[in-house]
Amino acid sequence: MKQIDGNNRLWQVDLTLTGDTDAELHVVTGHMREVIYSGAEGWDRLGTLLFQLGEFDKAQEVYDILLDQTRTDYRKSPIYKMLGKVKTGQGEYKDTIAYFQQSIEIQQKILQPTDVDFATTYSNIGPVYLSMTDYPNALSYHQKALDIYQKTLPSNHPDLAASYNNIGLVHEEMGDYSNALSFSKRALEIGQCLLPANHPLLLDFRKNLEFVKRIM
Known part of the structure; x- marks a missing residue:
């Protein structure tokens, strides 16, 4: 993956062909499809792909753009959550927690206290504090x-x-x-x-x- 002509929003992705019988490829692509296509669209899908590939800086750029373009709180909540995951990948744990807390603040306005989305967010925060030995x-x-x-x-x-x-x-x-x-x-x-x-x-x-x- 490389930047195209200095444009910080366009990237060229070079792919390597493999045979149809590559068993490992089928396992990996099957998992990627399950993760990436579970409700994600457009820029969000690209951000998820970059995150899964470990391209955390590029994923952050995508989610920053998404956040800037999003006006409604309920759509911002999952973006904050993904930014939190990106920051975890970057090892910036304080920023991770800040993003997750922003997601929780929105969730508290629109969800019941026992909604599973809260549990998912809490489960993301727990390992961050563990990494910080808190x-x-x-x-x-x-x-x-x-x-x-x-x-x-x-x-x-x-x-x-x-x-x-x-x-x-x-x-x-x-x-x-x-x-x-x-x-x-x-x-x-x-x-x-x-x-x-x-x-x-x-x-x-x-x-x-x-x-x-x-x-x-």
């Missing part, structure tokens, strides 16, 4: 997400499993291995009911649980 806030936001998931999702939902796993990771970092073990077990129990044995998420759950067991 464990109380990390635990608080993951617990907020879990509270909403428990009220709104089936007891065997994968998002619920991920939430248990997230809380287990925070307890692990805090040295609270008893709670880390409890939450990690719950995540694995749900994951085993839903996911194939080689699913990356399930492998993560199992790895985290085994790690806690080793250090206890």
Whole structure:
């Protein structure tokens, strides 16, 4: 990907052809389609693609343009959320939290307190605080997400499993291995009911649980 004639809004994307039988390509493109085309349009779709490719600076340019062109709050909320994710990728955690908080402020005006969108945002904020070693806030936001998931999702939902796993990771970092073990077990129990044995998420759950067991 390169800039065209100094125009900071136009980019040339060079693609490399692969064979139709490339199994790895099918897996990757299938995942990309699922992520990119889930309701995204136009510039938003481009921003999502750039984010998925790790082109965080370019993704930020796209979302800054989108934010400037957007007038209604409910459309700004997901843009702030994506800017937060971009800032996470850039390692700028304070900016990450600021963008997520702006998204939450809008959500509070238009959504019910138990809306799953809140839980999604809280689940995005938790790991940021964990990266900053602010464990109380990390635990608080993951617990907020879990509270909403428990009220709104089936007891065997994968998002619920991920939430248990997230809380287990925070307890692990805090040295609270008893709670880390409890939450990690719950995540694995749900994951085993839903996911194939080689699913990356399930492998993560199992790895985290085994790690806690080793250090206890």
